[in-house]
Amino acid sequence: MAGDVYERVMDLARRRGFVWPTSEAYGAVAGFIDYGPLGAMMKRRIEDTWRGFFVVREGFYEIECPTIGQEAIYVASGHVKGFTDKMFQCSHCGEYLRADHVVEGGGHCEHAAALDEESLARELSTLPCPACNETIGDVRVFGFSLMFQTSIGPGSQRTGYLRPETAQGIFTDFSRLLRFYRDKLPFGATQIGKSYRNEISPRQGMIRLREFTQAEAEIFVHPAKKEHPNFARYADYRMPLLGYPAQLAGTPAVEMTMATAVETGTVANEYVAYYLALTHEFLTRVGVAPERLRFRQHLPDERAHYAEDCWDAECLSDRFGWVETVGIADRTDYDLRAHAGHSGEPFTVFIQYAEPVRRRETRVIPRMGALGPRFRGAAKQVADGIAATDPGIASSGDGFSIEVDGASIEITPDLFDVREIEVEIQGEEVMPHVIEPSYGIDRILYSVLEHSFDEEEVEGENRTVLRLSPAIAPIQVAVFPLMSRDGMDRFAQEVVGELKRDGLMAEYDDSGAIGRRYRRQDEIGTPFAVTVDYDSLEDGTVTLRDRDSMRQVRLPRSGLARTCSALCAGRLRFDDLE
């Protein structure tokens, strides 16, 4: 069999309708794919499994925001500025290059990334082009945005961007979500949907797409309370962690429990540790091979400056090596602070103290009765100025002066009192921190395909089998009449109907020899096959065949649907039937 595993997996995916190049009728476009019938079904099942973890179990409701966002969102998030590479084209060789990289490489400037486009062009003019070695000369440095830009409404008055991540929709709905969750921390929201990045050169099949599906959770927590309320669930969960000190030292990942990971400081806090473990459980549940899964901590210089801790779940691919499939980051209050600053909305939660804090404070109290007649319309401003004055200065007894509208006003002691009063503080406004597990669904789906892909020899013949978990297999049960005659075909059609009525994805096939039909289903990962034979017509039993072991058991037709449902849900193992 020619080609590496990637080639064989993608060949199968194309042939059998999992993943297709997009719009082939007009020639495909790199960075975009179509999911075929089986791929779309499998993707939906992965997403539904994800919902089972995050929406049902964690209780983080799913929301759905537009894929097009107005410019202000992405100005605030930093994507308009930070998502742009400054590039130029060499006039001699036509090569497109990163302007800041070339300037830094020239050794003239250490902080080229901070320079504006004109300064970069000036620096570049005397440097040799790294591609062709000619002196660059006059060039135009331009920003290449990884965001797809569009315009909203006619006349392009308003710039819009296709979202580069689903997260911002959750952040911009923060106040609504806070009210929905009745003003308490922690809470979380999730979103599954398409995101878009105009990659310069997407060349790794479905690993780097220009349009891809993300499943993200944004969990808002109190910045001083990063103990997860359900941490006990995963405290003893063991998994391999590759922290950054180990990476720098070149030592392998260390298997440890989440409790140990937090105690030793390997993982920053319980929240991050909890979602590392949950992610491990999720990925292995949908079919990522545990021995081809690791969790790698970002190195300090690869981590975004605002992130307190960041880990990637990486799946091992035969061709691509370790592929990032999930990112789990403590993003602190970076996003909310950015949106608060740009929008003017507070983005905070009022946290009431268990006991109000009482404090004696010295205050400067304006005497409004005296201020009003003297200052008339300006009295309010003057009073505010008085109240804001340091009590120490005010209590000297000689009066003081304040500035109102640029004019200095003398405040004599008859205009105010200095008094000690007791104040009661009920609580404080807190800007939550965000814990963000962010899943790349397409990469997960590919990893599962690759990890499930198997070829084995059965009685001298090659058997290709996708060992997909019944939970995500597109077709769950195949039903075959041994021969399409003598009523076996009608019997089998009825069985299909019974299985479908129980919500199972069942498929009927009477074409070709029985062995061929088993192989067809093996190749698309169908975990179970029911065969109707002559005995079925006699005694109403059928055989149920297990994909992985190829073993069969004979079962009565009644109750078959219930058995298959239990097998697919993982409540029952095939071994238990034997």
Next chain:
RNA sequence: GCGAUAGUAGUCUAGUGGUAGGACAGGGGCUUCCCAAGCCUCUAACUCGGGUUCGAAUCCCGGCUAUCGCACCA
């Protein structure tokens, strides 16, 4: 994006200027048929657009896609 290489049924492949051929897969049929058996039969392709030529899958140019190297990957 730059450079190199490639592109023939769903898949693999033959075809070097003159009728596109095979294998497997797929459809229909036959065969008391439980792991890709056999027999008959059918469907089905020159990546797209220009050019050269009486005539192009074949030669030339360009686009697209794929693979590899470089660059890129917030």
